[in-house]
Amino acid sequence: xxxxVQDEKFKGYIQVYTGNGKGKTTAALGLALxxxxxxxxxxxxxxxxxxxxxxxxxxxxxxSLITIEQFGRKGFIHVxxxxxxxxxxxxxxxxxxxxxMMKSQKYHIIVLDEINVAVHFNLFSEKEIxxxxxxxxxxxxxxxxxxxxxxSLIERANLVTEMKEIKHYYxxxxxxxxxxxx
Amino acid sequence: xxxxVQDEKFKGYIQVYTGNGKGKTTAALGLALxxxxxxxxxxxxxxxxxxxxxxxxxxxxxxSLITIEQFGRKGFIHVxxxxxxxxxxxxxxxxxxxxxMMKSQKYHIIVLDEINVAVHFNLFSEKEIxxxxxxxxxxxxxxxxxxxxxxSLIERANLVTEMKEIKHYYxxxxxxxxxxxx
Numbered sequence: 001x002x003x004x005v006q007d008e009k010f011k012g013y014i015q016v017y018t019g020n021g022k023g024k025t026t027a028a029l030g031l032a033l034x035x036x037x038x039x040x041x042x043x044x045x046x047x048x049x050x051x052x053x054x055x056x057x058x059x060x061x062x063x064s065l066i067t068i069e070q071f072g073r074k075g076f077i078h079v080x081x082x083x084x085x086x087x088x089x090x091x092x093x094x095x096x097x098x099x100x101m102m103k104s105q106k107y108h109i110i111v112l113d114e115i116n117v118a119v120h121f122n123l124f125s126e127k128e129i130x131x132x133x134x135x136x137x138x139x140x141x142x143x144x145x146x147x148x149x150x151x152s153l154i155e156r157a158n159l160v161t162e163m164k165e166i167k168h169y170y171x172x173x174x175x176x177x178x179x180x181x182x
Numbered sequence: 183x184x185x186x187v188q189d190e191k192f193k194g195y196i197q198v199y200t201g202n203g204k205g206k207t208t209a210a211l212g213l214a215l216x217x218x219x220x221x222x223x224x225x226x227x228x229x230x231x232x233x234x235x236x237x238x239x240x241x242x243x244x245x246s247l248i249t250i251e252q253f254g255r256k257g258f259i260h261v262x263x264x265x266x267x268x269x270x271x272x273x274x275x276x277x278x279x280x281x282x283m284m285k286s287q288k289y290h291i292i293v294l295d296e297i298n299v300a301v302h303f304n305l306f307s308e309k310e311i312x313x314x315x316x317x318x319x320x321x322x323x324x325x326x327x328x329x330x331x332x333x334s335l336i337e338r339a340n341l342v343t344e345m346k347e348i349k350h351y352y353x354x355x356x357x358x359x360x361x362x363x364x
Contacts, residue, residue, distance in 0.1 A: 021343035023199060023209035030212030160348035161203035167342040
């Protein structure tokens with residue numbers, strides 16, 4: 001792969017997609033797809049998710065440049081105010097894996113999908129995320145998604161976008177459709 | 183292709199991504215990628231853009247399920263308060279093409295990228311967009327992106343997300359990087 005760390009033109013930043021609107025994970029996916037067009041490699045770690053998402057099969061079919069891995073329980077997104085031992089172990093394993101992949105220099109972009117929610121539900125401390133970011137090499141871009149982004153992370157990130165829900169058809173009793181929302 | 187129009191389970195809606203934050207086009211791209219995982223086909227029309235974007239080459243390399251076409255002038259995004267004859271002709275041609283592709287039943291998803299900006303700069307009237315939406319078959323999803331979404335479109339859409347800029351590194355004098363922002 002193109003060794004972006006030695007590409008002086010490229011500096012990797014920290015991006016956050018947060019808020020109660022749609023499009024956070026989707027924007028991270030789109031970013032990975034756009035990057036793939038330039039031969040950049042993305043590691044996409046999904047916290048809390050263990051579902052069979054469309055993005056998984058799409059990526060497996062379409063790209064050798066995007067690796068996606070899930071650290072959540074099988075089934076629906078599992079979030080609760082009181083996470084149990086398994087939730088915490090899975091999330092911690094995920095963060096270790098993301099750290100390892102970031103250090104491997106095999107990827108240009110590291111996505112920590114739903115990590116903000118994981119912090120909100122006490123699967124990590126904010127400090128653990130900052131420790132992770134402390135280890136970010138210059139030439140690697142880190143994308144953190146999920147509502148409830150902590151203030152200290154917003155402070156630290158270079159780019160923060162809030163996806164704000166203006167209108168949502170779910171509220172009218174329509175289920176998530178395979179290939180569109182999931 | 184799978185004929186989604188005859189799939190009674192599927193209903194296509196109208197989605198809008200608007201606001202001054204990053205991730206509108208990117209979310210639409212991610213949506214196309216996710217849909218491709220399910221074998222759904224997307225036609226992605228880009229208004230105002232004639233640049234060599236990462237999303238173009240990414241999609242060309244990665245997918246036979248996503249068709250992308252640009253209707254803007256070559257070079258940078260061209261937006262001005264006083265569009266000239268060429269701007270208007272290009273945009274009108276784009277809308278005709280999107281209408282044709284929507285009616286062709288060859289695609290499940292039709293993306294009109296930056297269309298809200300095109301309306302804002304008087305390349306179309308709001309009525310022309312509503313006329314386009316009047317022709318939407320039941321089983322086709324339409325995604326409209328761009329800041330300045332008109333109120334009547336927000337009223338009509340089923341899902342509206344505002345991407346709100348909280349922090350942006352551009353403002354600190356950093357240029358758009360190939361594969362990340364463009």
